[in-house]
Every structure is written in C-alpha cells, then in structure tokens.
Amino acid sequence: MARKSLVGVVADELLDRIIAGEFPPGSSVPGELELSAKHEVSRMTVREAMKTLEAQRILSVERGRGTFVNPLNRWASLEAVLRAASEGVNDASAAIQLIELRRMLETGACELAAGRISDADIGILHGYVAAMRKAHGSDDLPGFVEADLAFHDVILRASENVFVAVLFEPLHRVLEKRRTETSKFRDIQEHAIGHHQAIAEALESRDAARSRSAMDAHMQQTLDDLKSYVLEAKTA
Amino acid sequence: MARKSLVGVVADELLDRIIAGEFPPGSSVPGELELSAKHEVSRMTVREAMKTLEAQRILSVERGRGTFVNPLNRWASLEAVLRAASEGVNDASAAIQLIELRRMLETGACELAAGRISDADIGILHGYVAAMRKAHGSDDLPGFVEADLAFHDVILRASENVFVAVLFEPLHRVLEKRRTETSKFRDIQEHAIGHHQAIAEALESRDAARSRSAMDAHMQQTLDDLKSYVLEAKTA
DNA sequence: TATTTGTAAGATGTCAGACATCTAACATTT
DNA sequence: AAATGTTAGATGTCTGACATCTTACAAATA
Structure with a gap:
C-alpha cells in the first residue's frame, strides 16, 4: 500500500473532524491559513486536500466566503458516507x-x-x-x-x-x-x-x-x- | 451560476480530452509542467485540477512516474461517466x-x-x-x-x-x-x-x-x- | 432618516520559483 | 552477468506574494 501523502493525511483528518461532528453540515470549516497552521503544512497542501473533499461533494468552497460542509445526502463518496454512518452506535x-x-x-x-x-x-x-x-x-x-x-x-x-x-x-x-x-x-x-x-x-x-x-x-x-x-x- | 475557476476549466478541458480518447485508459496524461504551459496557468492550478479528477478516480497520480487514466468502470463520478457514454454514437x-x-x-x-x-x-x-x-x-x-x-x-x-x-x-x-x-x-x-x-x-x-x-x-x-x-x- | 457609497478585513484564487523525493532507465563498476 | 552509481523527469511540498470576491461597517449623500 502506498504511503499516504500529506495531502491525503490532511484530507483524512479533516474528514474525521467533520464526521465527528465538529463541523456540522451547513457550517464552515476553519480557513486555509488556520488549517495550515494546525496541521503544520503549507497552505497549498491544505488547498489540495480541500479540493479532494470538494470533488467528493463533501465540502463546498465559496470564494471570499469560506468553505462549508455539505449535508450527508449530497456526498458523492460511498466510502465517506460509510465512515460517517459507521461512526454512530x-x-x-x-x-x-x-x-x-x-x-x-x-x-x-x-x-x-x-x-x-x-x-x-x-x-x-x-x-x-x-x-x-x-x-x-x-x-x-x-x-x-x-x-x-x-x-x-x-x-x-x-x-x-x-x-x-x-x-x-x-x-x-x-x-x-x-x-x-x-x-x-x-x-x-x-x-x-x-x-x-x-x-x-x-x-x-x-x-x-x-x-x-x-x-x-x-x-x-x-x-x-x-x-x-x-x-x-x-x-x- | 458561479463562474468557473481556472481550476475547474483546466479539469474540464482535461476530462474532455480524456473522453475524446486522446488519453486512453492506462495511458499517462501530459506532465504538470507541460499542461501548465499548454493551458497557460501555473503548475499549482494544474495540480489542483488533477486532484479533483483523482478524487473522482478518473486519474491515478503516481509520484515519480506520472499521472494515468483509470478505466471507465473505476470512475466514481456518474456525471463524468455520463459525459463519456454520451460521447459515442x-x-x-x-x-x-x-x-x-x-x-x-x-x-x-x-x-x-x-x-x-x-x-x-x-x-x-x-x-x-x-x-x-x-x-x-x-x-x-x-x-x-x-x-x-x-x-x-x-x-x-x-x-x-x-x-x-x-x-x-x-x-x-x-x-x-x-x-x-x-x-x-x-x-x-x-x-x-x-x-x-x-x-x-x-x-x-x-x-x-x-x-x-x-x-x-x-x-x-x-x-x-x-x-x-x-x-x-x-x-x- | 433612509439610502447609497466607500473602505477595510478576511476569505479563496492564482502565480512564481525553489527544493525534496521518488521512479525508471542508463552507464559504470565489480 | 550482476550489483551499483548516476541522471533525467516526474510528482510532493514549501514560501511568499498579489488578485479578487464577499461581507460588514462607516461615511457621505439625498
């Protein structure tokens, strides 16, 4: 199995936090700068991670406003939904x-x-x-x-x-x-x-x-x- | 409708070229540098476009080797597959x-x-x-x-x-x-x-x-x- | 007062250049 | 013939800067 790139790690961790309920649907996730500080990576790395989550319709990135969590039923990734669904009891x-x-x-x-x-x-x-x-x-x-x-x-x-x-x-x-x-x-x-x-x-x-x-x-x-x-x- | 960002444009054009058969499944797409020159954008923009296509399992990016087109049945995006399927006769x-x-x-x-x-x-x-x-x-x-x-x-x-x-x-x-x-x-x-x-x-x-x-x-x-x-x- | 306009803060979008690291092919040495 | 070193080319990441969009708030205007 391929070692995960930093982008993958950041995307995974962010998805975990979303699934954990830290950022409920409709709310915004921290800004790129804040995330790059928290994960100790550059802003570009955070952006690429965001892009992967956006491509799966988990996030909606809106220029000038921020990045927002989509409701679960709009997610396009079965695996992500599975992770979210398996999280509960x-x-x-x-x-x-x-x-x-x-x-x-x-x-x-x-x-x-x-x-x-x-x-x-x-x-x-x-x-x-x-x-x-x-x-x-x-x-x-x-x-x-x-x-x-x-x-x-x-x-x-x-x-x-x-x-x-x-x-x-x-x-x-x-x-x-x-x-x-x-x-x-x-x-x-x-x-x-x-x-x-x-x-x-x-x-x-x-x-x-x-x-x-x-x-x-x-x-x-x-x-x-x-x-x-x-x-x-x-x-x- | 939101105007498309450069990233979206590059991703769309690349997907179009893939669907048109220019890069058949298993083959590699041009390198990031070459694409950034062709589309007249920076390498980072190309990378973000690639990331969106990779998240949809349309491309597989392999470090040191290149970026490759996945077979159609591995694509995770119904819309992309629809575009590809509608292309034919x-x-x-x-x-x-x-x-x-x-x-x-x-x-x-x-x-x-x-x-x-x-x-x-x-x-x-x-x-x-x-x-x-x-x-x-x-x-x-x-x-x-x-x-x-x-x-x-x-x-x-x-x-x-x-x-x-x-x-x-x-x-x-x-x-x-x-x-x-x-x-x-x-x-x-x-x-x-x-x-x-x-x-x-x-x-x-x-x-x-x-x-x-x-x-x-x-x-x-x-x-x-x-x-x-x-x-x-x-x-x- | 109510409306419009201007300004500034904060967010994402894009760019440029640099260096690191991985892969594969080739050349070299053993 | 096999092991090793070198190198070219690809992706991975970083830094810092500037552009542009959205929003909020203040100021100017009618």
Missing part, C-alpha cells in the same frame, strides 16, 4: 443498508443480464461455480472468495449497463473484506454454491424474472448470514 | 441505461419503504398526487415536475437507507432536465398521475411486493415514454 445498521443496496443493484443487473448474456459468459459462470466447489473441497478460502467475486462480476458486465458497474465498484471494495469474513464458515459456503448454481441456470434459461428471483434469494441469504454473523460478533 | 443508449439504473434504485427503495414509511408520509404522498393533478389541470408544468420529484424524494427518504439516497442524488440532477422535457406531453402526465396514485395506495397497504410492482410499472412507463420521445427526436 450501530455499525450493524450501516452494514445491513449496504447489503440492501447491493441487493437492488445485483438483482437489477441480473434481470437485465438474462436477456443479454452470451453463451460464452454462461460457460464462464458455470466454470466459477465449479471453482467454488473445488475451493470448498480443498478449504481454499481465498480461492473461494475470488471465484465468488468473479462470478458476480461477469453478471455485472453482462448487464451491459455502464452506470451500474460504476455505482457498484465502490461497493465491491467495501464489501470485499466482509465477504472473506462471512465465507469462513463451511455451511455458508455450501449455501452460496447452491445459490450460484441456481443463478447460473436461471440465466442460462434467459428468463429475466427467474434470474432476478434467483439472485434475490442469494442476496436474502447473504443478508441473513450477515445478520447472524453480526449478532454472533455482538454476543462475543 | 448513441446518446439514446446512455439515457436508457440511466433509466434502468433508476429503476433498480427506485423499485428497491419503494420495496423497503413499504415496511418503514410513516402514516404522515403516506399523507404527504397523497398530497403530492393531488398537487400533480392540480398542476395538470392548470397546465402548470414546473409545478407538475416539482410535485413529481418531491413524491419520489419522500419514498427515497422513507426507505431509510442512506446509501441509496447518496447514489440517487447525482441521478436526480442528471434526470431533472429530461423529466421536464418528457412531462411536457399531457397524456404522459395523465399516465404518471395514475401510476403515482397506485404507488401511494400500494405503500399505504404496506405490501412490499405490491409497492415494488407499482413502482416498477411506473418505471416501465417512464422508459417507454423516453423511448418514444427519443425516437421522435431522432426522426425529427
């Missing part, structure tokens, strides 16, 4: 909401893909299911997760919708770690294999409703897995 | 894909809202339907569109999912203009009123499947409207 709620979002996109993409996926991609899907089965047999957790993610990626591309892919990309990153966690359990792996098999067969039939339903069942299972996993972590 | 395809995306989010949000919406919000929904009816009667296009958007906003909030709202916000902006265009036709307005009425009633029944289905029908109608509108524009 219930990290669990944020995780569940993420799955809900993923469910919308994946079921939608699967429905679209049913009418657009190629025979070659169908074959690839079955290949990944086989890979999951093999990884399950040999206790290869990284291999299992990799095939799982690749499976969903194929469907996403097959939906032929650029915007869905764009919106899903940050989700992909955020969920990757959690996926490895939940996939640790062998019975969860077995459930997942069955669902993926059903999804591949549904897509092969080119039945949009059936494909959507199969993916929906998979998402429901994922949500249930997460809930029990989170519950378990809480009791522990 | 078919602006229509991009518009349709946007509706597809909106359909996923809105039907998903509506399904969630069914189990979470308050009685007060139900009343507000009916109020907006009445407002749409009234605006329709008095040929008040802006009023009609405003009530329409507000209606969907209520459902979005009622879904109680922060991430859906975040992802939907840029869509909201992008679709706003088109909405005014399609809503010009009186028969389309009538269709919309009927659909909104059905959605409000479905939500009132707290039936998730029914609510989703009602919203889905509305989205399907919107897609059909768009298609005929686009077709009409093409023949003209």
Whole structure:
C-alpha cells in the first residue's frame, strides 16, 4: 500500500473532524491559513486536500466566503458516507443498508443480464461455480472468495449497463473484506454454491424474472448470514 | 451560476480530452509542467485540477512516474461517466441505461419503504398526487415536475437507507432536465398521475411486493415514454 | 432618516520559483 | 552477468506574494 501523502493525511483528518461532528453540515470549516497552521503544512497542501473533499461533494468552497460542509445526502463518496454512518452506535445498521443496496443493484443487473448474456459468459459462470466447489473441497478460502467475486462480476458486465458497474465498484471494495469474513464458515459456503448454481441456470434459461428471483434469494441469504454473523460478533 | 475557476476549466478541458480518447485508459496524461504551459496557468492550478479528477478516480497520480487514466468502470463520478457514454454514437443508449439504473434504485427503495414509511408520509404522498393533478389541470408544468420529484424524494427518504439516497442524488440532477422535457406531453402526465396514485395506495397497504410492482410499472412507463420521445427526436 | 457609497478585513484564487523525493532507465563498476 | 552509481523527469511540498470576491461597517449623500 502506498504511503499516504500529506495531502491525503490532511484530507483524512479533516474528514474525521467533520464526521465527528465538529463541523456540522451547513457550517464552515476553519480557513486555509488556520488549517495550515494546525496541521503544520503549507497552505497549498491544505488547498489540495480541500479540493479532494470538494470533488467528493463533501465540502463546498465559496470564494471570499469560506468553505462549508455539505449535508450527508449530497456526498458523492460511498466510502465517506460509510465512515460517517459507521461512526454512530450501530455499525450493524450501516452494514445491513449496504447489503440492501447491493441487493437492488445485483438483482437489477441480473434481470437485465438474462436477456443479454452470451453463451460464452454462461460457460464462464458455470466454470466459477465449479471453482467454488473445488475451493470448498480443498478449504481454499481465498480461492473461494475470488471465484465468488468473479462470478458476480461477469453478471455485472453482462448487464451491459455502464452506470451500474460504476455505482457498484465502490461497493465491491467495501464489501470485499466482509465477504472473506462471512465465507469462513463451511455451511455458508455450501449455501452460496447452491445459490450460484441456481443463478447460473436461471440465466442460462434467459428468463429475466427467474434470474432476478434467483439472485434475490442469494442476496436474502447473504443478508441473513450477515445478520447472524453480526449478532454472533455482538454476543462475543 | 458561479463562474468557473481556472481550476475547474483546466479539469474540464482535461476530462474532455480524456473522453475524446486522446488519453486512453492506462495511458499517462501530459506532465504538470507541460499542461501548465499548454493551458497557460501555473503548475499549482494544474495540480489542483488533477486532484479533483483523482478524487473522482478518473486519474491515478503516481509520484515519480506520472499521472494515468483509470478505466471507465473505476470512475466514481456518474456525471463524468455520463459525459463519456454520451460521447459515442448513441446518446439514446446512455439515457436508457440511466433509466434502468433508476429503476433498480427506485423499485428497491419503494420495496423497503413499504415496511418503514410513516402514516404522515403516506399523507404527504397523497398530497403530492393531488398537487400533480392540480398542476395538470392548470397546465402548470414546473409545478407538475416539482410535485413529481418531491413524491419520489419522500419514498427515497422513507426507505431509510442512506446509501441509496447518496447514489440517487447525482441521478436526480442528471434526470431533472429530461423529466421536464418528457412531462411536457399531457397524456404522459395523465399516465404518471395514475401510476403515482397506485404507488401511494400500494405503500399505504404496506405490501412490499405490491409497492415494488407499482413502482416498477411506473418505471416501465417512464422508459417507454423516453423511448418514444427519443425516437421522435431522432426522426425529427 | 433612509439610502447609497466607500473602505477595510478576511476569505479563496492564482502565480512564481525553489527544493525534496521518488521512479525508471542508463552507464559504470565489480 | 550482476550489483551499483548516476541522471533525467516526474510528482510532493514549501514560501511568499498579489488578485479578487464577499461581507460588514462607516461615511457621505439625498
């Protein structure tokens, strides 16, 4: 991982202070000079940090007036919103909401893909299911997760919708770690294999409703897995 | 509208050149010095422009090596992707894909809202339907569109999912203009009123499947409207 | 008095030049 | 052939200055 530049550090710290509630939405953040003094960096460094936050619509910079915090629903960065949402008492709620979002996109993409996926991609899907089965047999957790993610990626591309892919990309990153966690359990792996098999067969039939339903069942299972996993972590 | 700063201009022009294919994904953009010479601005201005594009994951800046263009599916800015997608031969395809995306989010949000919406919000929904009816009667296009958007906003909030709202916000902006265009036709307005009425009633029944289905029908109608509108524009 | 205008403070926008540090390629030495 | 040194070019950061915009307040005006 690349060492963070000063700009990144300043942006992170400022975002932390915003998320901590020090600068509520609508209020202004300290001026560039004040921040450069506080963080012991030059004003240019502060400005570049501000620019990154402005590009994510977290801040609004207004010349001559100051720099202001935007309301959370205007933020364009899923990760930043996730950080903000996880800050409160219930990290669990944020995780569940993420799955809900993923469910919308994946079921939608699967429905679209049913009418657009190629025979070659169908074959690839079955290949990944086989890979999951093999990884399950040999206790290869990284291999299992990799095939799982690749499976969903194929469907996403097959939906032929650029915007869905764009919106899903940050989700992909955020969920990757959690996926490895939940996939640790062998019975969860077995459930997942069955669902993926059903999804591949549904897509092969080119039945949009059936494909959507199969993916929906998979998402429901994922949500249930997460809930029990989170519950378990809480009791522990 | 605020006059654009030099930073914004440089960022826009650079993005334009990227979208035009001058710098394909994976390739490097000209160095900061070269760009500052070409655009006749200082290096700091170029750097700030780069930072905004980097924050949107359009560029990856690597110290000592250069600055590189990310593949389109890693871009975090819906608007930028929209610009890139609209560049090609078919602006229509991009518009349709946007509706597809909106359909996923809105039907998903509506399904969630069914189990979470308050009685007060139900009343507000009916109020907006009445407002749409009234605006329709008095040929008040802006009023009609405003009530329409507000209606969907209520459902979005009622879904109680922060991430859906975040992802939907840029869509909201992008679709706003088109909405005014399609809503010009009186028969389309009538269709919309009927659909909104059905959605409000479905939500009132707290039936998730029914609510989703009602919203889905509305989205399907919107897609059909768009298609005929686009077709009409093409023949003209 | 009420309105307009002028002035100044504070904020962001931009510039110039300099030095530091990282990367990659090439030349040199072993 | 491999390890090492050198160098060019790229981004990272700093300093200090001036420009321009917004706002508030004071002063001049009708």
